[in-house]
Amino acid sequence: MKKIFVLSAVLSAFSLQAQFTITVQAPADFKDQDAILYTLNGSKDIIFTKEQSKNNIWTFKYPQNYVGMMKMYFPSTNNTFNFISENKNVSIRLDTQGNKIKDVIYQDEANNLMSKQQEGSQKKELILPALTQIKEYYKDNTDFGKALKTEISRLSGGGNEINQTDHPFIYYYNTNYSKFLSADPSKKVSQDEIINFIDKSNDMLESSSLLRPLLVAYLNSGGNTNVAGSVDKLLDQLxxxxxxxxxxxxxxIDIFDVYEMADLKKKYLDQAKNLKCTINDRLASTLKSNANVQIGAAFPNYKFQSAVNTTAKSIYDVKADKKIVIFWSSTCSHCETELPKLLEKYNDLKAKNVQVIGLSLDVDKESYSKRITAFPWINDSELRGWNSSYSETYNIHATPTYFILDANNKIINKPDHVADVLEFFKLK
Structure with missing residues (x-):
């Protein structure tokens, strides 16, 4: 019995050691009460939990080890910011104005250091080339010439070395970003080097935000002639x-979706569907969101938040022979081009008992409200941009995205452009 007690005590002590706390403080006039904490898996934000503020302080207790990127999202005011965890306490203070975050002050050592490193890297990448060009027009013995020389020297330096033991995530992120994703053409790496890194890397790869850009770099390094061959080579080793x-x-699969590489998306989506092993959460979410929007599937219902031009409470409540569902945004240039063409034919669509439903991925209420005054169809928005619940449900990667539903809300067509929508209804 004593041995069991000792083991239990050791496990309890480990659990306490693994837990860390995230504390975020905002000014008293910041109106949002709820905050949502996300972890990261590849390029996908994973909701961990939601907390309410106490005296404008949010406290999250994380019960296990986590090293990597995290995100905080305030749904009512649509504010978001990123930070890192090295499995130690995180302390952040927000500077806000008019319910918008002006500045994020990282008060713990790891995030403060990461913030400074990121700022230095951006200046080195974006500002240093410009300063080097400007220097040619100023003599070294002038005050401005001396200042330029000093700043160029500072930005050209290697920066502070990160101790891997003290800051494992910062070391991992900086080292591998510099090696694999640097804009410096002299640092080009081979496909085999990228494959070996992805294969041998520890779990920080999934939580680092490096995986998606690393895969894009891998595909680009192989050229456009045999992308499938490059992917097969990678997946075979992994x-x-x-x-x-x-x-x-x-x-x-998501990358091929974003870049509209339909044949490649189908090939590897089919491969994923045919796997006989236990599927992990990341792949399961991709399979589910794609299954939601395949031709012939019942379009998942959506309960409207504050819809205009209708008394219906949800998509399914809208009665019509056909429905056109559009995901769009007032800041989307393609939407600005395409939606007026739909507007021209709106009366013809109504005559065919076709209802149009616009679901916006806007953030700014004023911009959204102003734009929908021109659209007589059903309009709704969560005003959360890409944090909107429907972006994942309906596998939305770009705007505008169109779906055509029958009277029973089954997907019968997924047009690429408004011209395809009008052609479907013989209105072109």
Whole structure:
């Protein structure tokens, strides 16, 4: 009995050691009460929990080890910011104005250091080339010439070395970003180097935000002639049945979706569907969101938040022979081009008992409200941008995205452009 007690005590002590706390403080006039904490898996934000403020302080207790990127989202005011965890307490203070975050002050050592490193890297990448060009027009013995020389020297330096033991995530992120994603053409790496890194890297790869850009870099390094061959080579080494292989497969399916590479998306989505092993959460979410919007599937219902031009409470409550569902945004240039063409034919669509439903991925209420005054169809928005609940449900990667539903809310067509919508209804 004594041995069991000792083991229990050791496990309890480990659990306490693994837990860390995230504390965020905002000014008294910041109106949002709720905050949502996200972790990261590849390029996908994963909701951990939601907390309410106490005296404008949000406290999250994380019960296990986590090293990597995290995100805080305030849904009522649509504010968001990123930070890192090195499995130690995180302390952040927000500077706000008019319910918008002006500045994020990182008060713990790891985030303060990461913030300074990021700022230095941006200046080195964006400002240093410009300063180097400007220097040619100023003599070194002038005050401005001396200042330029000093700043160029400072930005050209290697910066502070990160101790891997003290700051494992910062070391991991900076080292591998510099090696694999640097804009410096002299640092080009081969496909085999990228494959070996993805294969051998520890779990920080999934939580680092590096995986998606690394896969894009890998595909670009192989050229456009045999993308499938490059993907097969990568997945063969990773073993697609493993958790890492499945996460990479999920990311690749999403990449092919974003870049409208339909044949490649279908090939690897079919491969994912045919796996006989246990599917990890990352790939399962990709399979589910794609299954939601395949031709012939019942379009998942959506309960309207504050819809205009209708008394219906949800998409399913809208009665019509056909429905056109559009995901759009007032800041989307393609939407600005395409939606007026739909507006021209709106009366013809109504005559065919076709209802149009616009779901906006806007953030700014004023911009959204102003734009929908021109659209007589049903309009609704959560005003949360890409944090909107429907972006994942309906596998939305770009705006505008169109779906055509029948009277029973089954998907019968997924047009690429407004011209395809009008052609479907013989209105072109």
């Amino acid at each position: 073993k697609v049945e493993t958790p890492r292989g499945q996460t990479v497969l999920s990311e690749l």
